[in-house]
Amino acid sequence: MSRRLSKDSALPLLRMTDVVKRFPGVVALGGVDLAVEQSEVHCLLGQNGAGKSTLIKVLAGVHQADEGAVEWLGKAVTLPDPQAAMDLGIATMYQELDLVEGLTVAENIFLGHEPSRAGFSQRATARRAAAVLLADLGHPEIAPTTEVGALSAAAQQIVSMARALSRDARLIVMDEPSAVLDAGEVEQLFAVIREITARDVAVIYISHRLEEIREIGDRVTVLKDGKTVSTALDAKTTSTQELIRLMTGRSIEYVFPRRSPVEDHEPILRVENLSRDGEFAGVSFQVRPGEVVGLAGLVGSGRTEIVEAIFGARRATGGTVTVDGRTVRPGSVPAAVSAGIGLCPEERKSQALVLQASLAANISLASLARFSRAGLLDRQGETRAAEALLDSLDVRPRGVHRESRTLSGGNQQKVVLARWLLRGCKVLLLDEPTRGVDVGARSEIYGLIRDLTDKGVAVVVVSSEIPEVLGLSDRVLVIADHTIRHDSPADELDEHAVLDIILKGDAA
Amino acid sequence: TGNDPENQSPAASKSAGNKAVSNNDASGKKVVIGFSGPAADHGWLGAINSAAKSAAKKYPDVELKVAEGTNDASLQISQIETFINDKVDAIVLLPTDGAALTEVATKAMNAGIPVINVDREFSSPFAARTTILGDNYGMGVSAGTYACQLVKQKKLSNPVIAEIAGIDSLPLTQDRSKGFKEALKKCGQSVDNRVAADFTVESGEKQGSNLLQAAPKIDILWNHDDDQGVGVMAALDQANRHEMAFIGGAGSANAMRLIKEGKMEATVLYPSTQAADGIKLARLVAQGKGISDLVQVEVPRRIVLNAPVVTKQNVDQYLPLAFES
C-alpha cells in the first residue's frame, strides 16, 4: 500500500514529548514520546499496564499530564479537557465503552455535538446521518433508534466507531477496537481505516494482536512500564520476536502450550439438550476431566448465553446440566458453584469485578465460606491466599489491598481467574479469557489453563479468535444458527474450515 | 371548668392580662428559666414561642433559654436534661407529648428545679410544680355546643356537620374531636364528614377542597385551627361555597377579623399565651412569690384555661388578646 508520508506540507501531525502522569502510588507514564505523521496508521504496543490507555487519555484531555509537552501541527497546545482535544480534531474511541446505555444509537453518536437548531435537536437529521455512518461501517442493520443498552458489545463498538467518525477529526485514536470483534468485523474495520487514512486522517491504533499490526499499521511505538522503548519501527518489517522482546524485555514463544492427551475418563460435565427460548436450542456436549472444549462462532451467535445458562446465570428453558453425574439445579448460580462450576464472564468490569473493592476481596469473593471462622472473616488467611495467587499469576502492580479498578485490563482478567483458582472448581467456563490481554500475559493464561487441565479440571473456552480456539482446545464446537453445528477434535479443523461451517450455517 | 360560652368574661381567664395591682412585677432575684416547646411549625405554636419570649423580656431579672423547637420527644428530653445539667432555676415545658416527657420532668423536679407544665399534661402529678392547661376537650365541647345552638337557632332539620381536624396522630386532636362529638351527641347530632389536615395553611386548603367535593352541602363546619383555617377559607372562596356556618379554633387575630366582617361565624379560643403565663409563673415560683390576686400564698398547682367561643357579639373584647399568625 502506498503512503504519502512525504507530502510537501508534511509537518508531523502530533508530537508528545516526555509525558509524565502519576496516579496515587503509581507512575503510569514516566516520560513517553510519541510522534504521529499525517494520515498514517500509528500502532501503539505495550504490555498490559504499560500506559497506552493513559497516554491516549492524556492526549484526549481526559487526564492532565504532570509533565511534558504536546505539539499539534508544530504548535504547542494544552489539553485541559476533552472538548479542547476534540476542537483540535482529535477523536477517541476509548478502551472502556464510553456509551450511554439509555440513549439511542443516533443520540450516542452525536452526543456533545448534536445537530440542533435553537437548542432543539434535529432528530431526523441525526438519525439520517447516523444511518449513513453505520452503513459506511458496513453495519446498516444497526438502527439509529435502537437503545445502545440493547446492543451486543460488538455492535456497541461499531457505534463507538461511528461516533469517532462523526467528528470531523484529523486524528482518530482507537484503543483496542478489535477486542470485541470477530475476524470478519476486524476486516471491515480495516477497510474503514484504509478509507479514512486515504482522506488524510491519521489513526493511532492500539491492539494486542500482533498480526493486526502487520496488516494495518505503518509505524509502531512500543511502550514498556510507562516509558517509550522504541519509536517509529516499521510495522511491516520488524519481526514479531523483536516486538515481543521490546514489549516484555524477554523473548516469549508466542505459541500455544502442547496438548497432553486427554485420558479416557467419564465426562465430568454433561450438557444435554440445553435450550433457552430465542437464544439457543438443543445444545448437547460433554467435557472430560483435563479436556479443553472451545466454542467458536460469530459474535452474537449465543456462546455467552450458552455458558451463562450452564452456570445458572440464565435459566435454561429446557435441558439439563450434570456435573460428576449429579444434575445441577437450573437457574441457580450458587447451585452451579457448589457443584464445582466457575465462570469468568465476558465483561470484566460490569460482570466480574467489584471495582472499588480490593484485589483480595475480589479474589476471595467466591470462596468466602472458606475464610469464615464462625462467621468471622479470616483476613490474614485471605490476604495470604490472595498474595500467593497474585504472585503466581504475576499481577502488576503488586499489592492485595489495591483497588481493582486501578489495574489495567489484562491484570484485571488475571484477578478474575485467580478467584476461580482459589475456589478450585471442577469445571471452568472462560468467556473471552484473553480479551484485551497482552502477548505475555496471554501465554501465561494459556499455560495456566494447561496447568488446570493437567490437574483434571474440565475447561470450556469461548473466544472470538478462531486461532486461539483451535490452538487451545482439544475439541471444538462451532456455534451457528443458535445451536452446535459441528463438533470435532481441534486438530481436524483449521481456520478456514471453521469459517466455512459458520458461513454455511448462516446461509442455511 | 365551665364550658358554657355565654357567661365568660375574657379578662378573668387571662393571667397575662393581669391588671391587678401588685408588686410581683418588681425586680427580684435573678432567675434563669429554660423553655422548651414543640417545633414552631404553625401559627399557634409560633405565637406561643414569641409570647413566651416577650413575656421574659419584660423582666430584667429573667434570663430565658429557649431550646430548639422539636417534635421529637427524644430530642426534647435531652434538652430538658441539658437544662438540668445547666442548673436553671425553673423550666417551662410545652411537651410534644405529655406522657413522654413525664420521666425527665420528674427528674428535674427531683433535682430541685420546678417545672411548669404547659398545655399538654404530664402523666404523673409529681412531674410538675404547676400545670397550665389549655382545654382541648373543652374546646371541642365549646365548638359542639355552639353548633348545637346554631342548629336550634336556624331550625336545621337534618344538618350536615363537617369537621376539619388538625394532625390526627396527636392526642390533642383526639381530645378536641372527642369533645366535639360528645357535645353534638347531646343535641342528637353527629359529624357527617371529617378530614384531618396538619395545622398548615396549605393542608387546610387541600383538605378543605377535598371535603367540599365530598359534601355537596354543609351546614356547619368546625375547623380545629385558625392557621389552617386561612387555607380552608381560601378553599371556600375558590369553590364559592359560603353556605355553611364556619367555626374556627385557636382564635387568631385573622379569624377574629373575619368574624367581624361576617365571613366567619365564630372561633373557639385556645389561648396562645399559655407559655407566657408559664414564664411568669416560673419566675414567681423560682423567686418564691405567689399570685397576688389569690389569697393563696403560693402559686397554685393547676390552672385550666377556658375555651370560650368568640362570635360577632363579643369579638371586640377578644381581638386585642388574639395572636397574629
Next chain:
Amino acid sequence: MSFDLTKTKTETPTAGDAGTAIAPDGQAAHRGGGLVGFLSGPAGRNLGLVVALLLLVIVGILTGGERFASMDNALTILRLGSVIGVVSVGMTFVIAGEGIDLSVGAIVALCSVWATTIATQTMAADYHWSVMVFVALAVGAGCGLVNGVLIAYGRIAPFIATLAMLAAARGLAEIIAKRRTQIIRERGFIDFFGGSVAGVPVLVIMFAAVAAAGWVLLNRTTFGRRTLAIGGNPEAARLAGIRVQRHTMYLYILLGLACGIAAVMLMARTTTGTSTHGTLYELDAIAAVVIGGTLLSGGRATLVGTVLGVLIFTTLTNVFTLNNLDTSTQAVAKGAIIVAAVLLQQRVARTGST
C-alpha cells in the same frame, strides 16, 4: 459478512440483582414500541400507570358516584395536583441527571415568604403584583443556584447539600416571616392565578404548560439528551465534551425555578405566604417521579410518567376523602396501593414489551 447485531433481548442480563436500584425487567427493550405509542413510553411502563390510574378512577366512581365523576371534582384533583406537579417536573430533571433534591419544600416556603413580605411591606407603594411573582421566581432560581454550585463545583453529595439547604431555607423563611402567615390582599394576583380560562383553572393550565415545556425540554432538545447522558454515564458524557459540572448546576437552577413557580401557585391557592408551605414536598415529588418510572440512579426519565404519578397520588387522596376514610386507614391503604401499583406496572411492562 454481515450479521444482525441488534436482536433485542426481552430480559436484561442483570435479572438476578434485585435489591438494588437497578431497572426492573423489560427496561432494556426498545423505545417507542409503536403500538401503545405515546403513553407506553419507555417499555410500556407508563401503560401500567395508566391502568393503575384507571383502576383508581373506577374505584372512585363505584364508591363516590357522581360526587367523584363530576367535572368539578376532576378540576379539584387537577388543581390540587398542580403545585406538587410543577415541582415534580423539575425534580424529574434533577433525578434524570443522577441527582436528588431534598430542599424543594423549603425553597417553596422561602419563595412564598420572601415574595409576600416584599408584597406586604412595599406593595403599598404601588408595585404591580408581577413584582411578587418575579421575586418568587428569582428566589427559587437563586436557591437552585446555591444547590447547584455546592453539588457541581463543591462536590458535595446532592443528598447532603440539599439537606443543608432544606434546613437553611426553612430557617430563613421563618426569620423573614417572623413565623407569621403573610396574607396576600392583592386582589389582582389572586384573581389572576385563582381564576379560570374557559372553565379550566389557571393553576391547571400552568401545570399543563410546565409539563409540556418539560416534556419538550427533556425529549426534544440537546439539553434534555445531555441530561440523560450525564445521569446515565457521567464519565461518558464528560468524554463527549459535555460540561458536566455546568450542566448539573443548570439542572438545580431549573428545579429551583420550578419551585418558584410552585410557590406562586401555592400563594394563589392559599392566598398566603408562610414558612410552613411545601412541607414534605420533597418526599411527594420524589415519590411521584420514581413511581412514574424515572430511575433514581439516573439516565432514564419519563415526564409523562411523572405526571401520571402525581395524578395517582392526588386522586388517591381525593377518593379517600370522598369515602370519609380516617387518616390512619388511609395511610395503610396508601402503602398497600403503592406496592400494588408498582407490581401491576411491572407486570404490564413485562407483558407489554414482549
Next chain:
Amino acid sequence: MSFDLTKTKTETPTAGDAGTAIAPDGQAAHRGGGLVGFLSGPAGRNLGLVVALLLLVIVGILTGGERFASMDNALTILRLGSVIGVVSVGMTFVIAGEGIDLSVGAIVALCSVWATTIATQTMAADYHWSVMVFVALAVGAGCGLVNGVLIAYGRIAPFIATLAMLAAARGLAEIIAKRRTQIIRERGFIDFFGGSVAGVPVLVIMFAAVAAAGWVLLNRTTFGRRTLAIGGNPEAARLAGIRVQRHTMYLYILLGLACGIAAVMLMARTTTGTSTHGTLYELDAIAAVVIGGTLLSGGRATLVGTVLGVLIFTTLTNVFTLNNLDTSTQAVAKGAIIVAAVLLQQRVARTGST
C-alpha cells in the same frame, strides 16, 4: 517550542462528574494508609469528621464553658445520640448494599406501640417486661422482612417499597394505639434501660454495643464482605455465587431489628409508646450515614464514620441549646455547618491521602 503541561490539578480524573453520587476526591487512595490508622479509615475521610467534631467541641467549650465540658453534658449528648445511632448503624448496612430505607421512623413507632399495647393490655396478667422487648424486636424484624421481600424478590425499588412501608407502618401504629400515647408503668423495664452501669447510661452502652457489633459485622465477617460486594457490583456478586436476593433481604431485616432495638430504647427514654415516635428518623439516619462517608451508591461503608456523623449532629443540637440560639437561626446555622463540615472533610481527605 515546548510547552509546560505541569500545572498540576489536585483533582481526580473523574473531576467532571459532580452532581452524581460519586465519591468525592481522595476516594481513590489506598486503604490503610498506616499513619492515621483506625480513625482515618477509608482514605482519611473519618479524620475529616474527627476534625469537624473537635471544632464543634471547641466551639462548645468556648461558648458553653463548663456547662458544655461536663461529664453530665457528655452523657446527655450520648444518650440523645444513642437511639438514632442504633438506627443509623442498621442503615449503614442497607446503604452499603445499595439500598435505602425511608420507613425506619415509622417502624420504630410501630414497634413501640405494638410492644406497649401488649404490655398495657396483657402485662397485668403477670408477664415479664422482657416480653415487651421481644415483641418490639420481632415487630421490627417483621417489618424489615416485608421490606426485604418486596425489594429483593418483588423487585420494587427500595425508595418506593419503603415509602409504602412508611405510610403503612405509621397508619397501623395509629390504629393500634388508637392515637393515644401508651404509658409504660413497668418499673422493671424503665429502671433497667433507664439506669446506668458504672456511671454510663444503659442506653449508651447499648449504642456502643450495637455499633461495635456492626463494625465487626461489616469489617470482619463474610456477611459484611458480601454486603459491600453487592453494593459495589450486584452482577459480579451474583456471578460469584452470592445469593444476592436473600442477602438483600437480610439487610432489611437487620435494619428492622435495629429499629426494634431503637424502639425499646426510645420507650425507656420516654416511658411511652406512640405512633409519633421516630418522626423524621429516616432523614436523620440517612444524613448521619452519608455525612459519615458511606456512599449512597453502595459498595463503600464506614461504621466509624456513621457514629461520628451521629455525634456531630447531636453535639450540634446540644451546642445550639446551650447557646440559646433561636430555632430558625439554628436551622440556618445547621445548614451552613453541614456544608462546611463536608468541605472540610474533603480537604482533609485530600491532603491526608497524598
